[in-house]
Amino acid sequence: MSLVTPFVPPEPDVAKLRSITFRRIASSEGELAELTIDVEGNVHGVYGLLTAIADELQLGDVHFSAAVSAAVKKHKNLFASKTSLSIEQEIGLFGELMVLEFLIAKLGPKDAVTAWQGPISEEHDFVFSDVHLEVKTTINEYRRHMMRGFTQLVPLRGVPLSLISIMLTRGNDESGLTLAQMVSRIRELAEGFRPKVDDRLDVLGWRDSDGGLYANYWTKRSPNRAYSVDDRFPAITLERLKQVVPNYESLGDLSYRVDLTHFKPDRLPEPLADLVEIFQEHS
Incomplete structure (x- = not known):
């Protein structure tokens, strides 16, 4: 499940989060930000997270990275930090x-x-x-x-x-x-x-x-x-x-x-x- 919105720097800090990826997309309408989350059987939880990000963008008038950070904190049980091998x-x-x-x-x-x-x-x-x-x-x-x-x-x-x-x-x-x-x-x-x-x-x-x-x-x-x-x-x-x-x-x-x-x-x-x-x- 993905959320696409116009990109405004900086990028969201999601590199160490499982199941969530970010990429920048060039389009005729300008650069876009795409946030993709693996559902893994939790459609409602993922939908709630993406909705929270959209609400922050539209109602809170905050930058994309801040919206992602705030929404992830609210839905922290959805994600666990990636743990690499020693x-x-x-x-x-x-x-x-x-x-x-x-x-x-x-x-x-x-x-x-x-x-x-x-x-x-x-x-x-x-x-x-x-x-x-x-x-x-x-x-x-x-x-x-x-x-x-x-x-x-x-x-x-x-x-x-x-x-x-x-x-x-x-x-x-x-x-x-x-x-x-x-x-x-x-x-x-x-x-x-x-x-x-x-x-x-x-x-x-x-x-x-x-x-x-x-x-x-x-x-x-x-x-x-x-x-x-x-x-x-x-x-x-x-x-x-x-x-x-x-x-x-x-x-x-x-x-x-x-x-x-x-x-x-x-x-x-x-x-x-x-x-x-x-x-x-x-x-």
Whole structure:
């Protein structure tokens, strides 16, 4: 449902409101303002809001932006502020989608999307028969990654686990992509498996209506690295805590940061080897 009226600056501040959008339209009668609201089963509520805006314009003789602001305050229960992912969640999802993009190119959409198990199960981020991948992404200048919980870095069913370290930095519209652009790219590459991609995006908190909130352009800072989560890896697990912490069962949660900057990277099995690069001196 939309309201169209002659436009008088400034624009209404609705960027962070769900279900409501604004645009300026050029016409032969001059520039127009169009306010559009998704009904979503609440026709009467939306109609009441638009009527309140029209009343403010016609009876209150106020600017369009002020009319919108006043009407939204009166009908605040219709709208909830948009809530974007945290910056940590944003770059984390971006990193996983970078890996998914690589896998689609290497394995095809079916096998790549099927391997992306992290969002929908207790598995690691990507699951293969001979290796599991846990993806960690940072915008730090060093390979410092946040670990959460006691089981994130525990190999499952005897399958080797590798941590994939991705380093991002801010770019621009020529050198990088926003999260929304990356989501669009993956959906296109996924072809008929897009519904499965959308299911996983939904679990991770992605909402198409919030796409405009992600203004950062991201690009790789450094090559990806892989680190085998084995006996030498500094992972805190319940098995290790059991050996040194009294009454370890009483521990409720755990978060810690691992600095892999000077840690020796490892290789991945084919056909995943090209996902990461190896320092020449470690070849």
